[in-house]
Amino acid sequence: xxxxxxxxxxxxxxxxxxxxxxxxxxxxxxxxxxxxxxxxxxxxxxxxxxxxxxxxxxxxxxxxxxxxxxxxxxxxxxxxxxxxxxxxxxxxxxxxxxxxxxxxxxxxxxxxxxxxxxxxxxxxxxxxxxxxxxxxxxxxxxxxxxxxxxxxxxxxxxxxxxxxxxxxxxxxxxxxxxxxxxxxxxxxxxxxxxxxxxxxxxxxxxxxxxxxxxxxxxxxxxxxxxxxxxxxxxxxxxxxxx
Amino acid sequence: xxxxxxxxxxxxxxxxxxxxxxxxxxxxxxxxxxxxxxxxxxxxxxxxxxxxxxxxxxxxxxxxxxxxxxxxxxxxxxxxxxxxxxxxxxxxxxxxxxxxxxxxxxxxxxxxxxxxxxxxxxxxxxxxxxxxxxxxxxxxxxxxxxxxxxxxxxxxxxxxxxxxxxxxxxxxxxxxxxxxxxxxxxxxxxxxxxxxxxx
Numbered sequence: 001x002x003x004x005x006x007x008x009x010x011x012x013x014x015x016x017x018x019x020x021x022x023x024x025x026x027x028x029x030x031x032x033x034x035x036x037x038x039x040x041x042x043x044x045x046x047x048x049x050x051x052x053x054x055x056x057x058x059x060x061x062x063x064x065x066x067x068x069x070x071x072x073x074x075x076x077x078x079x080x081x082x083x084x085x086x087x088x089x090x091x092x093x094x095x096x097x098x099x100x101x102x103x104x105x106x107x108x109x110x111x112x113x114x115x116x117x118x119x120x121x122x123x124x125x126x127x128x129x130x131x132x133x134x135x136x137x138x139x140x141x142x143x144x145x146x147x148x149x150x151x152x153x154x155x156x157x158x159x160x161x162x163x164x165x166x167x168x169x170x171x172x173x174x175x176x177x178x179x180x181x182x183x184x185x186x187x188x189x190x191x192x193x194x195x196x197x198x199x200x201x202x203x204x205x206x207x208x209x210x211x212x213x214x215x216x217x218x219x220x221x222x223x224x225x226x227x228x229x230x231x232x233x234x235x236x237x238x239x240x241x242x
Numbered sequence: 243x244x245x246x247x248x249x250x251x252x253x254x255x256x257x258x259x260x261x262x263x264x265x266x267x268x269x270x271x272x273x274x275x276x277x278x279x280x281x282x283x284x285x286x287x288x289x290x291x292x293x294x295x296x297x298x299x300x301x302x303x304x305x306x307x308x309x310x311x312x313x314x315x316x317x318x319x320x321x322x323x324x325x326x327x328x329x330x331x332x333x334x335x336x337x338x339x340x341x342x343x344x345x346x347x348x349x350x351x352x353x354x355x356x357x358x359x360x361x362x363x364x365x366x367x368x369x370x371x372x373x374x375x376x377x378x379x380x381x382x383x384x385x386x387x388x389x390x391x392x393x394x395x396x397x398x399x400x401x402x403x404x405x406x407x408x409x410x411x412x413x414x415x416x417x418x419x420x421x422x423x424x425x426x427x428x429x430x431x432x433x434x435x436x437x438x439x440x441x
Contacts, residue, residue: 006363007441009440010252010440011251011252012383012440014251014252014254015252015254015255015382015383016254016255016256016257016382016383017382018381018382018383020382023257023380023382025379025380026257026380026381026382027304027380028303028304028305028307028380028430028431029303029304029309029378029379029380029381029430029431030380030381030382030430030431031385031430031431031435031436031438032304032431032432032435033410033435033437035438035439035440036401036404036405036437036438036439036440036441037439037440037441038400038401038404038439038440038441039362039363039441040363040441041360041361041362041363041368041401041441042319042325042360042361042362043317043318043319043360043368043371043373043388044373044386044441046317046325046326046327046328047317047338048282048317048326048336048337048338049326049327050281054281056277056278059276059277065276066273066275066276068275085250086250087249087250087251087252088249088250089248089249089250096281098265098266099265100261100262100264100265100266108261108264108271109264109271109272109273110260110261110263110264110271110272110273111271111272111345112260112261112311112345113260113261124264124268124273124275124276125264125273126264126265126268126273126276126277127276128265128277128281162256162258162259162261162262162265164258164265164266170317170373170375171386171441173315173375173384174252174253174255174384175255175256175257175258175262175377175384176253176254176255176256177256177257177259191256191257192256194256194257194382195254195256197254200251200254201254203251203253203254204253204254204256225253226250226251226252226253227252227253228252229249
């Protein structure tokens with residue numbers, strides 16, 4: 001009866017502005033001309049699918065997945081969990097969620113990061129998982145540290161975890177960042193401030209979730225993610241001129 | 243008051259940052275041992291049908307400088323225009339690839355097979371193309387674009403037809419540089435700015 005229709009067009013005003021002089025790197029890297037808008041085609045409506053075969057048992061456990069000498073990573077142990085939904089509040093099951101982050105001292109394990117905070121020999125900083133039948137995911141990790149970066153004179157990133165989510169369509173592809181409730185650096189961050197809609201920024205701030213914290217083990221934060229939806233309709237007329 | 247809509251709003255994007263490789267292609271960042279190998283190393287496996295091609299290029303900013311930290315993802319069908327998972331699709335074409343600008347030269351390279359044509363929703367056939375998505379520090383919302391091919395008939399492609407400024411069409415067309423090799427530079431801003439898609 002119904003057909004899985006085209007992707008719902010992105011509401012660009014719910015996203016960051018591409019060009020923001022306060023975030024200097026965006027100045028030469030933001031397109032000047034308008035994007036070309038068109039109804040999605042199978043090229044955008046399909047997308048890569050990943051099976052459980054590619055996911056290792058420790059992939060979503062950043063405390064242990066780089067434990068070179070068997071010791072867990074240093075830092076405040078946290079569970080980060082949530083649900084991936086689409087714009088129609090339908091769960092997005094079996095989709096790949098990847099995260100990456102700095103260690104507890106604010107240092108990334110990357111050839112280009114030269115911050116003076118030390119590397120943790122037992123922390124790699126990446127993890128991945130597939131959502132379950134209800135679109136839910138979980139990671140065990142440590143709380144990343146804030147760190148300085150070159151932009152304006154004295155710039156610090158709030159504590160954050162990067163998220164990459166696929167959905168089921170290449171057009172749903174999303175990279176974002178999760179912030180932590182109560183971090184005073186969020187409102188001083190020019191990257192967070194590229195999002196001009198306050199409630200959209202607030203939705204990137206994960207609340208402390210005490211019922212999900214495990215006594216004597218870890219605290220928990222909840223971070224739900226919404227991807228573009230696909231219209232379902234019985235009326236899928238062929239549009240002229242496309 | 244009308245009935246409220248129960249719809250949700252898409253989560254806001256944020257830049258992938260300079261260390262996007264840690265999460266997406268950790269071996270590029272120098273991290274080995276978390277995963278057996280990076281995801282999306284190649285869009286094709288041995289035996290993939292169709293002519294093999296290599297596309298090289300750079301992602302260039304508004305000052306003319308090639309990015310050394312860009313991450314690119316590609317998505318394409320097999321040589322008959324079928325995407326992985328669709329009935330009859332070539333099992334040797336996963337269609338998905340992740341590749342990065344070289345940290346010294348900024349050059350990227352994608353080796354794949356020439357994709358087949360795929361119809362649009364209207365039924366009208368699209369010329370063969372590869373979909374791209376670009377993430378990097380300074381890019382606040384990932385950028386979608388497409389690679390078309392100089393040696394294909396692009397005259398009836400519905401997306402290319404919608405580009406009003408015909409002088410910009412060539413920004414989406416890979417230039418043939420040899421047998422099976424193409425050049426495709428992506429210009430984020432400035433002269434020859436690539437057409438990016440809201441699709």
